[in-house]
Amino acid sequence: MSVLPTATKAASEVLAKAAIATGSTYKILYFAIHGRGELIRTLMIQGGDKYEELPVDWAVQKELTPFKCLPVVYETAASGETLELSESQAIERYLARKYHLLGANAWEEHLVNRYFNSTDAAQNSFGTSVLGVQGDARVEAANTYYKETLAKWIRLHEEHLKQNGSNGHYVGNGLTLADYKTALLVDRLLLLHPKGAEAVPLSEQATPNIWKVREAVHSQKHIAQWKKSERCQELDQGTLKMFKFI
Ligand SMILES: N[C@@H](CCC(=O)N[C@@H](CS)C(=O)NCC(=O)O)C(=O)O
Structure with missing residues (x-):
């Protein structure tokens, strides 16, 4: 115990x-x-x-x-x-x-929270509509998710990020909670890709602003080390097993 x-x-x-x-x-x-x-x-x-x-x-x-x-x-x-x-x-x-990742004032905090919540909804939808589906049906479920929920999230978030100057951040010029949330959603979708499903529609070419956010997060010294660590790989494996990808 x-x-x-x-x-x-x-x-x-x-x-x-x-x-x-x-x-x-x-x-x-x-x-x-x-x-x-x-x-x-x-x-x-x-x-x-x-x-x-x-x-x-x-x-x-x-x-x-x-x-x-x-x-x-x-x-x-x-x-x-x-x-x-x-x-x-x-x-x-x-x-x-x-860690000062909620913006500089109440307005910025609201913006951080709204991007966070919107990404959280896209993440939850992946959980219920794709991970919640077992066997062969998961491929079709993933394709539908990519085409509908994710496509909508991408369109809106690419636009919001563009409006903030395409600088790899949602709010101002620095990292916030919203940036971390998005980077991790992208990581999760790339990790949990059902074999046989269409490619995840997230890439430097297809979604440049979202990709930039992920790059900004991944290029943080401690995060880059973490992503390469044995523990992070173990958690990847644990996650894949949990959702029956392996
Ligand atoms: N609202 C809670 C939900 C937490 C939750 O569902 N945790 C799951 C693991 S992700 C859990 O503890 N499952 C074991 C159990 O319910 O016995 C939160 O966001 O922390």
Whole structure:
């Protein structure tokens, strides 16, 4: 049985102080797949923060988690308090705020969130309409997804990115949570391509602005190292197995 870190019980002001401080270390509890852990891992990695993977013993741990599901992240602040973070998107936005990836003001934050949400919808649709389909029918489901949902997402996002100056970012001149979300959706679609389906309609030639976003994310020093790491390859394999691609 693996023991989980104990969240510090303290007044909200104490935890809030710990939450805004820098120099935290992180432990993530999540299965050996990308899934809902992928963006969280990516955000911690791009920030150059140390994080550790806790061994999963789900039958035992489930009851100990806040919503009986994963991911859960345990953050230990430099001042010693441990914060228990749960619900994937709440964790993502929390980390994005810490790493200044939510834009410079409320308006930019709204823009980041709208691109994020739109990409999240395209990702969820892939999950239900393609990954949720088993056997030979998955090829047809993927083709339909590429032609309909993905084609629409591509058209709209290429246009929005163009309006921001085709600079490889959705908002302003720098990386935000929206950029990471898009880069990971592209990675996921390229990884989870059903054999026999049409090519994923995402490439430097076909979708130059979306591709530029992915390149901007991938060219971050820590992300480039992560993508080549053994652990990232293991998670690719775990993800492929989970969805019966291998
Ligand atoms: N709304 C939750 C959903 C989490 C979720 O469904 N997690 C799945 C893995 S991706 C899980 O914990 N499955 C195991 C279980 O439900 O027992 C979130 O976004 O964090």
